[in-house]
Amino acid sequence: MHVLLGVSMALLGAASGLAAAEVRGRTAADTSRIVSIGGAVTEILFALGLGDRVVAVDQTSRYPAAARQRPDVGYSRALSPEGVLSIGPSLILAAEGAGPRSTLDVLEHASVPVVLIPEAHDKAGVLAKIAAVAKAVGEEERGRALAAEVAADFAAVEEMVAALPGRPRAVFVLSASGGAAVVGGADTSADAIFRLAGVTNAMAAIKGFKPALDEAAMVAEPEAVVVMQGGGQVLDADTVFSLPAFAGTPAARERRLVAMPGSYLLGFGPRAPRAARDLAAALHPGARLPELPPRLWSVEKEQ
Structure with a gap:
């Protein structure tokens, strides 16, 4: 229950642009060993085709299944610096709100780059997260391609919802x-x-x-x-x-x-x-909503 409670409680925030990403410590020159903190951050990394660089995740990282096979460094808001550093990361990507702040300070002093990804729960915020993660790992082109697919999915859902009768x-x-x-x-x-x-x-x-x-x-x-x-x-x-x-x-x-x-x-x-x-x-049980186009990063069923 703690995992799911953490997922929901960690997702309060307004949409943020890429400029809101915070970089602590030195600039990441090496992105080969990433510790990913936050379910959305982890999902984005795998959707970008960078799952092989993810060496550890937090408890909220449940998708895809490969993420659950990585070492677990604990709950995103109660991280231990020793636990994170024991993985030997070259970069830490963390959803905004990860911590505690004292852990981030220790990681910064250990010269491990920490990039905080803006947290949000709307269309603009999701696209900003993708852009921020892609920029942090030096894969902006892949980020733009993923963002285009997600934006198309949002547009299709907006059209479906607009045509639905009533609002239950x-x-x-x-x-x-x-x-x-x-x-x-x-x-x-x-x-x-x-x-x-x-x-x-x-x-x-x-x-x-x-x-x-x-x-x-x-x-x-x-x-x-x-x-x-x-x-x-x-x-x-x-x-x-x-x-x-x-x-x-x-x-x-x-x-x-x-x-x-x-x-x-x-x-x-x-x-x-x-x-x-x-x-x-x-x-809307009476409505027959079309399925969204299959994407390589969405075909796996959540467990």
């Missing part, structure tokens, strides 16, 4: 314990993927990931509940719809629960438009 009301449930649900309000990665999928966030009145008040959730009348699956997370229909917050909602009456892999749904890497398309299809 849904709520994203991050976790549930003690009879209380933590939901995704405004300014979260969950809210952002809902917008891309043409879905109304029934909990937009709150900001951030916070516990839902039972009365507020029932008044919001969500037609569906969206949760993460995998990584030890167990939120099935029986669990969710037995919670007081959702027991009397339209979602509970129809038992409409949509479960998607957390790093796919909330990762906001190259596959973000595909996640939006799949979420839109799940929440």
